[in-house]
Amino acid sequence: MLSDRASSAEPSATLAINAKVKEMAAKGINVIDLGAGEPDFNTPEHIKEAAKAAIDKNFTRYTPVPGTNELRDAVASRIGRIRQEVLISPGAKYSLYLAMQALLNPGDEIIVPSPYWVSYLEQAKLAGAVPVVTETEEFQLDAEKLKECVTEKTKIILINSPCKPTGAVFSKKAIEAVADIADDKDIFIISDEIYEKFIYGVEHFSIDSLIPERTIVVNGVSKTYAMTGWRIGYASGPKEIIAAMSDIQSQTTSNPCSIAQAAALAALTGPQDSVQQMVKEFDRRRRYAMKRLSGLGMPYIEPKGAFYIFPDTSSLGTSMEVTKKLLDEAHIAVVPGAAFGSDEHIRISYATSMNNLEKAFDRIEILHSTSLYD
Numbered sequence: 001m002l003s004d005r006a007s008s009a010e011p012s013a014t015l016a017i018n019a020k021v022k023e024m025a026a027k028g029i030n031v032i033d034l035g036a037g038e039p040d041f042n043t044p045e046h047i048k049e050a051a052k053a054a055i056d057k058n059f060t061r062y063t064p065v066p067g068t069n070e071l072r073d074a075v076a077s078r079i080g081r082i083r084q085e086v087l088i089s090p091g092a093k094y095s096l097y098l099a100m101q102a103l104l105n106p107g108d109e110i111i112v113p114s115p116y117w118v119s120y121l122e123q124a125k126l127a128g129a130v131p132v133v134t135e136t137e138e139f140q141l142d143a144e145k146l147k148e149c150v151t152e153k154t155k156i157i158l159i160n161s162p163c164k165p166t167g168a169v170f171s172k173k174a175i176e177a178v179a180d181i182a183d184d185k186d187i188f189i190i191s192d193e194i195y196e197k198f199i200y201g202v203e204h205f206s207i208d209s210l211i212p213e214r215t216i217v218v219n220g221v222s223k224t225y226a227m228t229g230w231r232i233g234y235a236s237g238p239k240e241i242i243a244a245m246s247d248i249q250s251q252t253t254s255n256p257c258s259i260a261q262a263a264a265l266a267a268l269t270g271p272q273d274s275v276q277q278m279v280k281e282f283d284r285r286r287r288y289a290m291k292r293l294s295g296l297g298m299p300y301i302e303p304k305g306a307f308y309i310f311p312d313t314s315s316l317g318t319s320m321e322v323t324k325k326l327l328d329e330a331h332i333a334v335v336p337g338a339a340f341g342s343d344e345h346i347r348i349s350y351a352t353s354m355n356n357l358e359k360a361f362d363r364i365e366i367l368h369s370t371s372l373y374d
């Protein structure tokens with residue numbers, strides 16, 4: 001009955017864990033959720049007020065397909081592009097989807113460094129393309145290995161820094177090397193920079209500053225402003241590609257929500273102190289999580305960005321086994337690394353309160369000491 005396309009799409013593993021956690025919570029089980037892919041903070045007040053004002057002003061009709069001029073200009077001025085090079089979409093996930101739909105033909109290849117966000121692979125497949133996974137070195141982009149994956153069919157290299165699920169921030173040197181490969185081989189780049197503001201003691205470097213003529217940057221307000229439910233993402237890149245993405249958007253979703261666009265405009269142009277406060281708090285939790293993992297003797301690579309830590313749990317079983325044990329016996333939800341192409345790790349999100357983190361690590365410590373992993 002179903003199309004080949006629908007039958008081959010994998011449901012999101014992270015969403016499946018969320019569903020199980022909600023089910024356990026509904027039964028009254030106190031599950032500590034370290035699986036969250038979104039900030040645990042509320043959307044700042046001034047952003048919510050802008051949305052309320054938009055409703056009161058009846059800003060409730062269709063907007064231009066690529067987004068309001070004001071919001072496109074606000075994004076453009078932030079990143080040094082012009083309005084025609086910016087497209088607002090219902091979430092960054094959809095911006096990614098549109099970029100792939102606009103660029104990939106069936107049989108084209110897209111190189112994705114591992115560990116990766118699984119949606120990259122699934123979206124590539126939905127465009128009829130072939131995802132080609134390249135290994136990283138201690139979660140850092142390895143340009144040499146990546147180069148070995150390039151064929152005459154390679155159309156896109158996708159990079160995600162800061163990276164979900166590892167928290168790695170790719171070095172300027174590695175990004176420069178990838179830009180050289182792309183330039184040399186006539187390859188486009190999709191650079192997912194949604195965690196751009198969540199960095200701890202390092203610089204975020206965008207490949208867009210090197211090869212803007214072949215880069216589509218995907219970003220949005222979901223993570224930076226704690227606005228995951230509002231569904232506003234954006235893409236920037238060469239005018240022709242943005243126009244093609246906009247045409248696909250016009251036939252699929254029309255414009256992003258008018259009210260959410262008004263809120264996103266307030267987010268981008270209003271006070272930024274909430275972002276700084278959030279980053280400061282994430283950094284505090286990041287350090288705490290590292291301290292506790294070190295205490296448990298669980299190996300990890302220090303994450304320099306995003307709000308995840310990706311410890312190596314290979315000595316305890318497959319990532320699914322470890323995830324299941326943690327959920328069933330310690331009532332802690334994490335995401336198995338297998339969902340990101342690495343069965344040797346689990347993903348811990350510290351987008352939860354310090355109190356929750358403390359309790360969660362105490363429970364893991366007890367589980368560890370009673371050898372329940374055996």
Ligand SMILES: Cc1ncc(COP(=O)(O)O)c(C=O)c1O
Binds near residue numbers: 090091160220232233
């Ligand atoms: C790496 C990465 N890119 C893009 C997105 C999508 O963001 P949005 O919620 O704006 O669709 C996410 C959300 O989980 C993400 O983690």
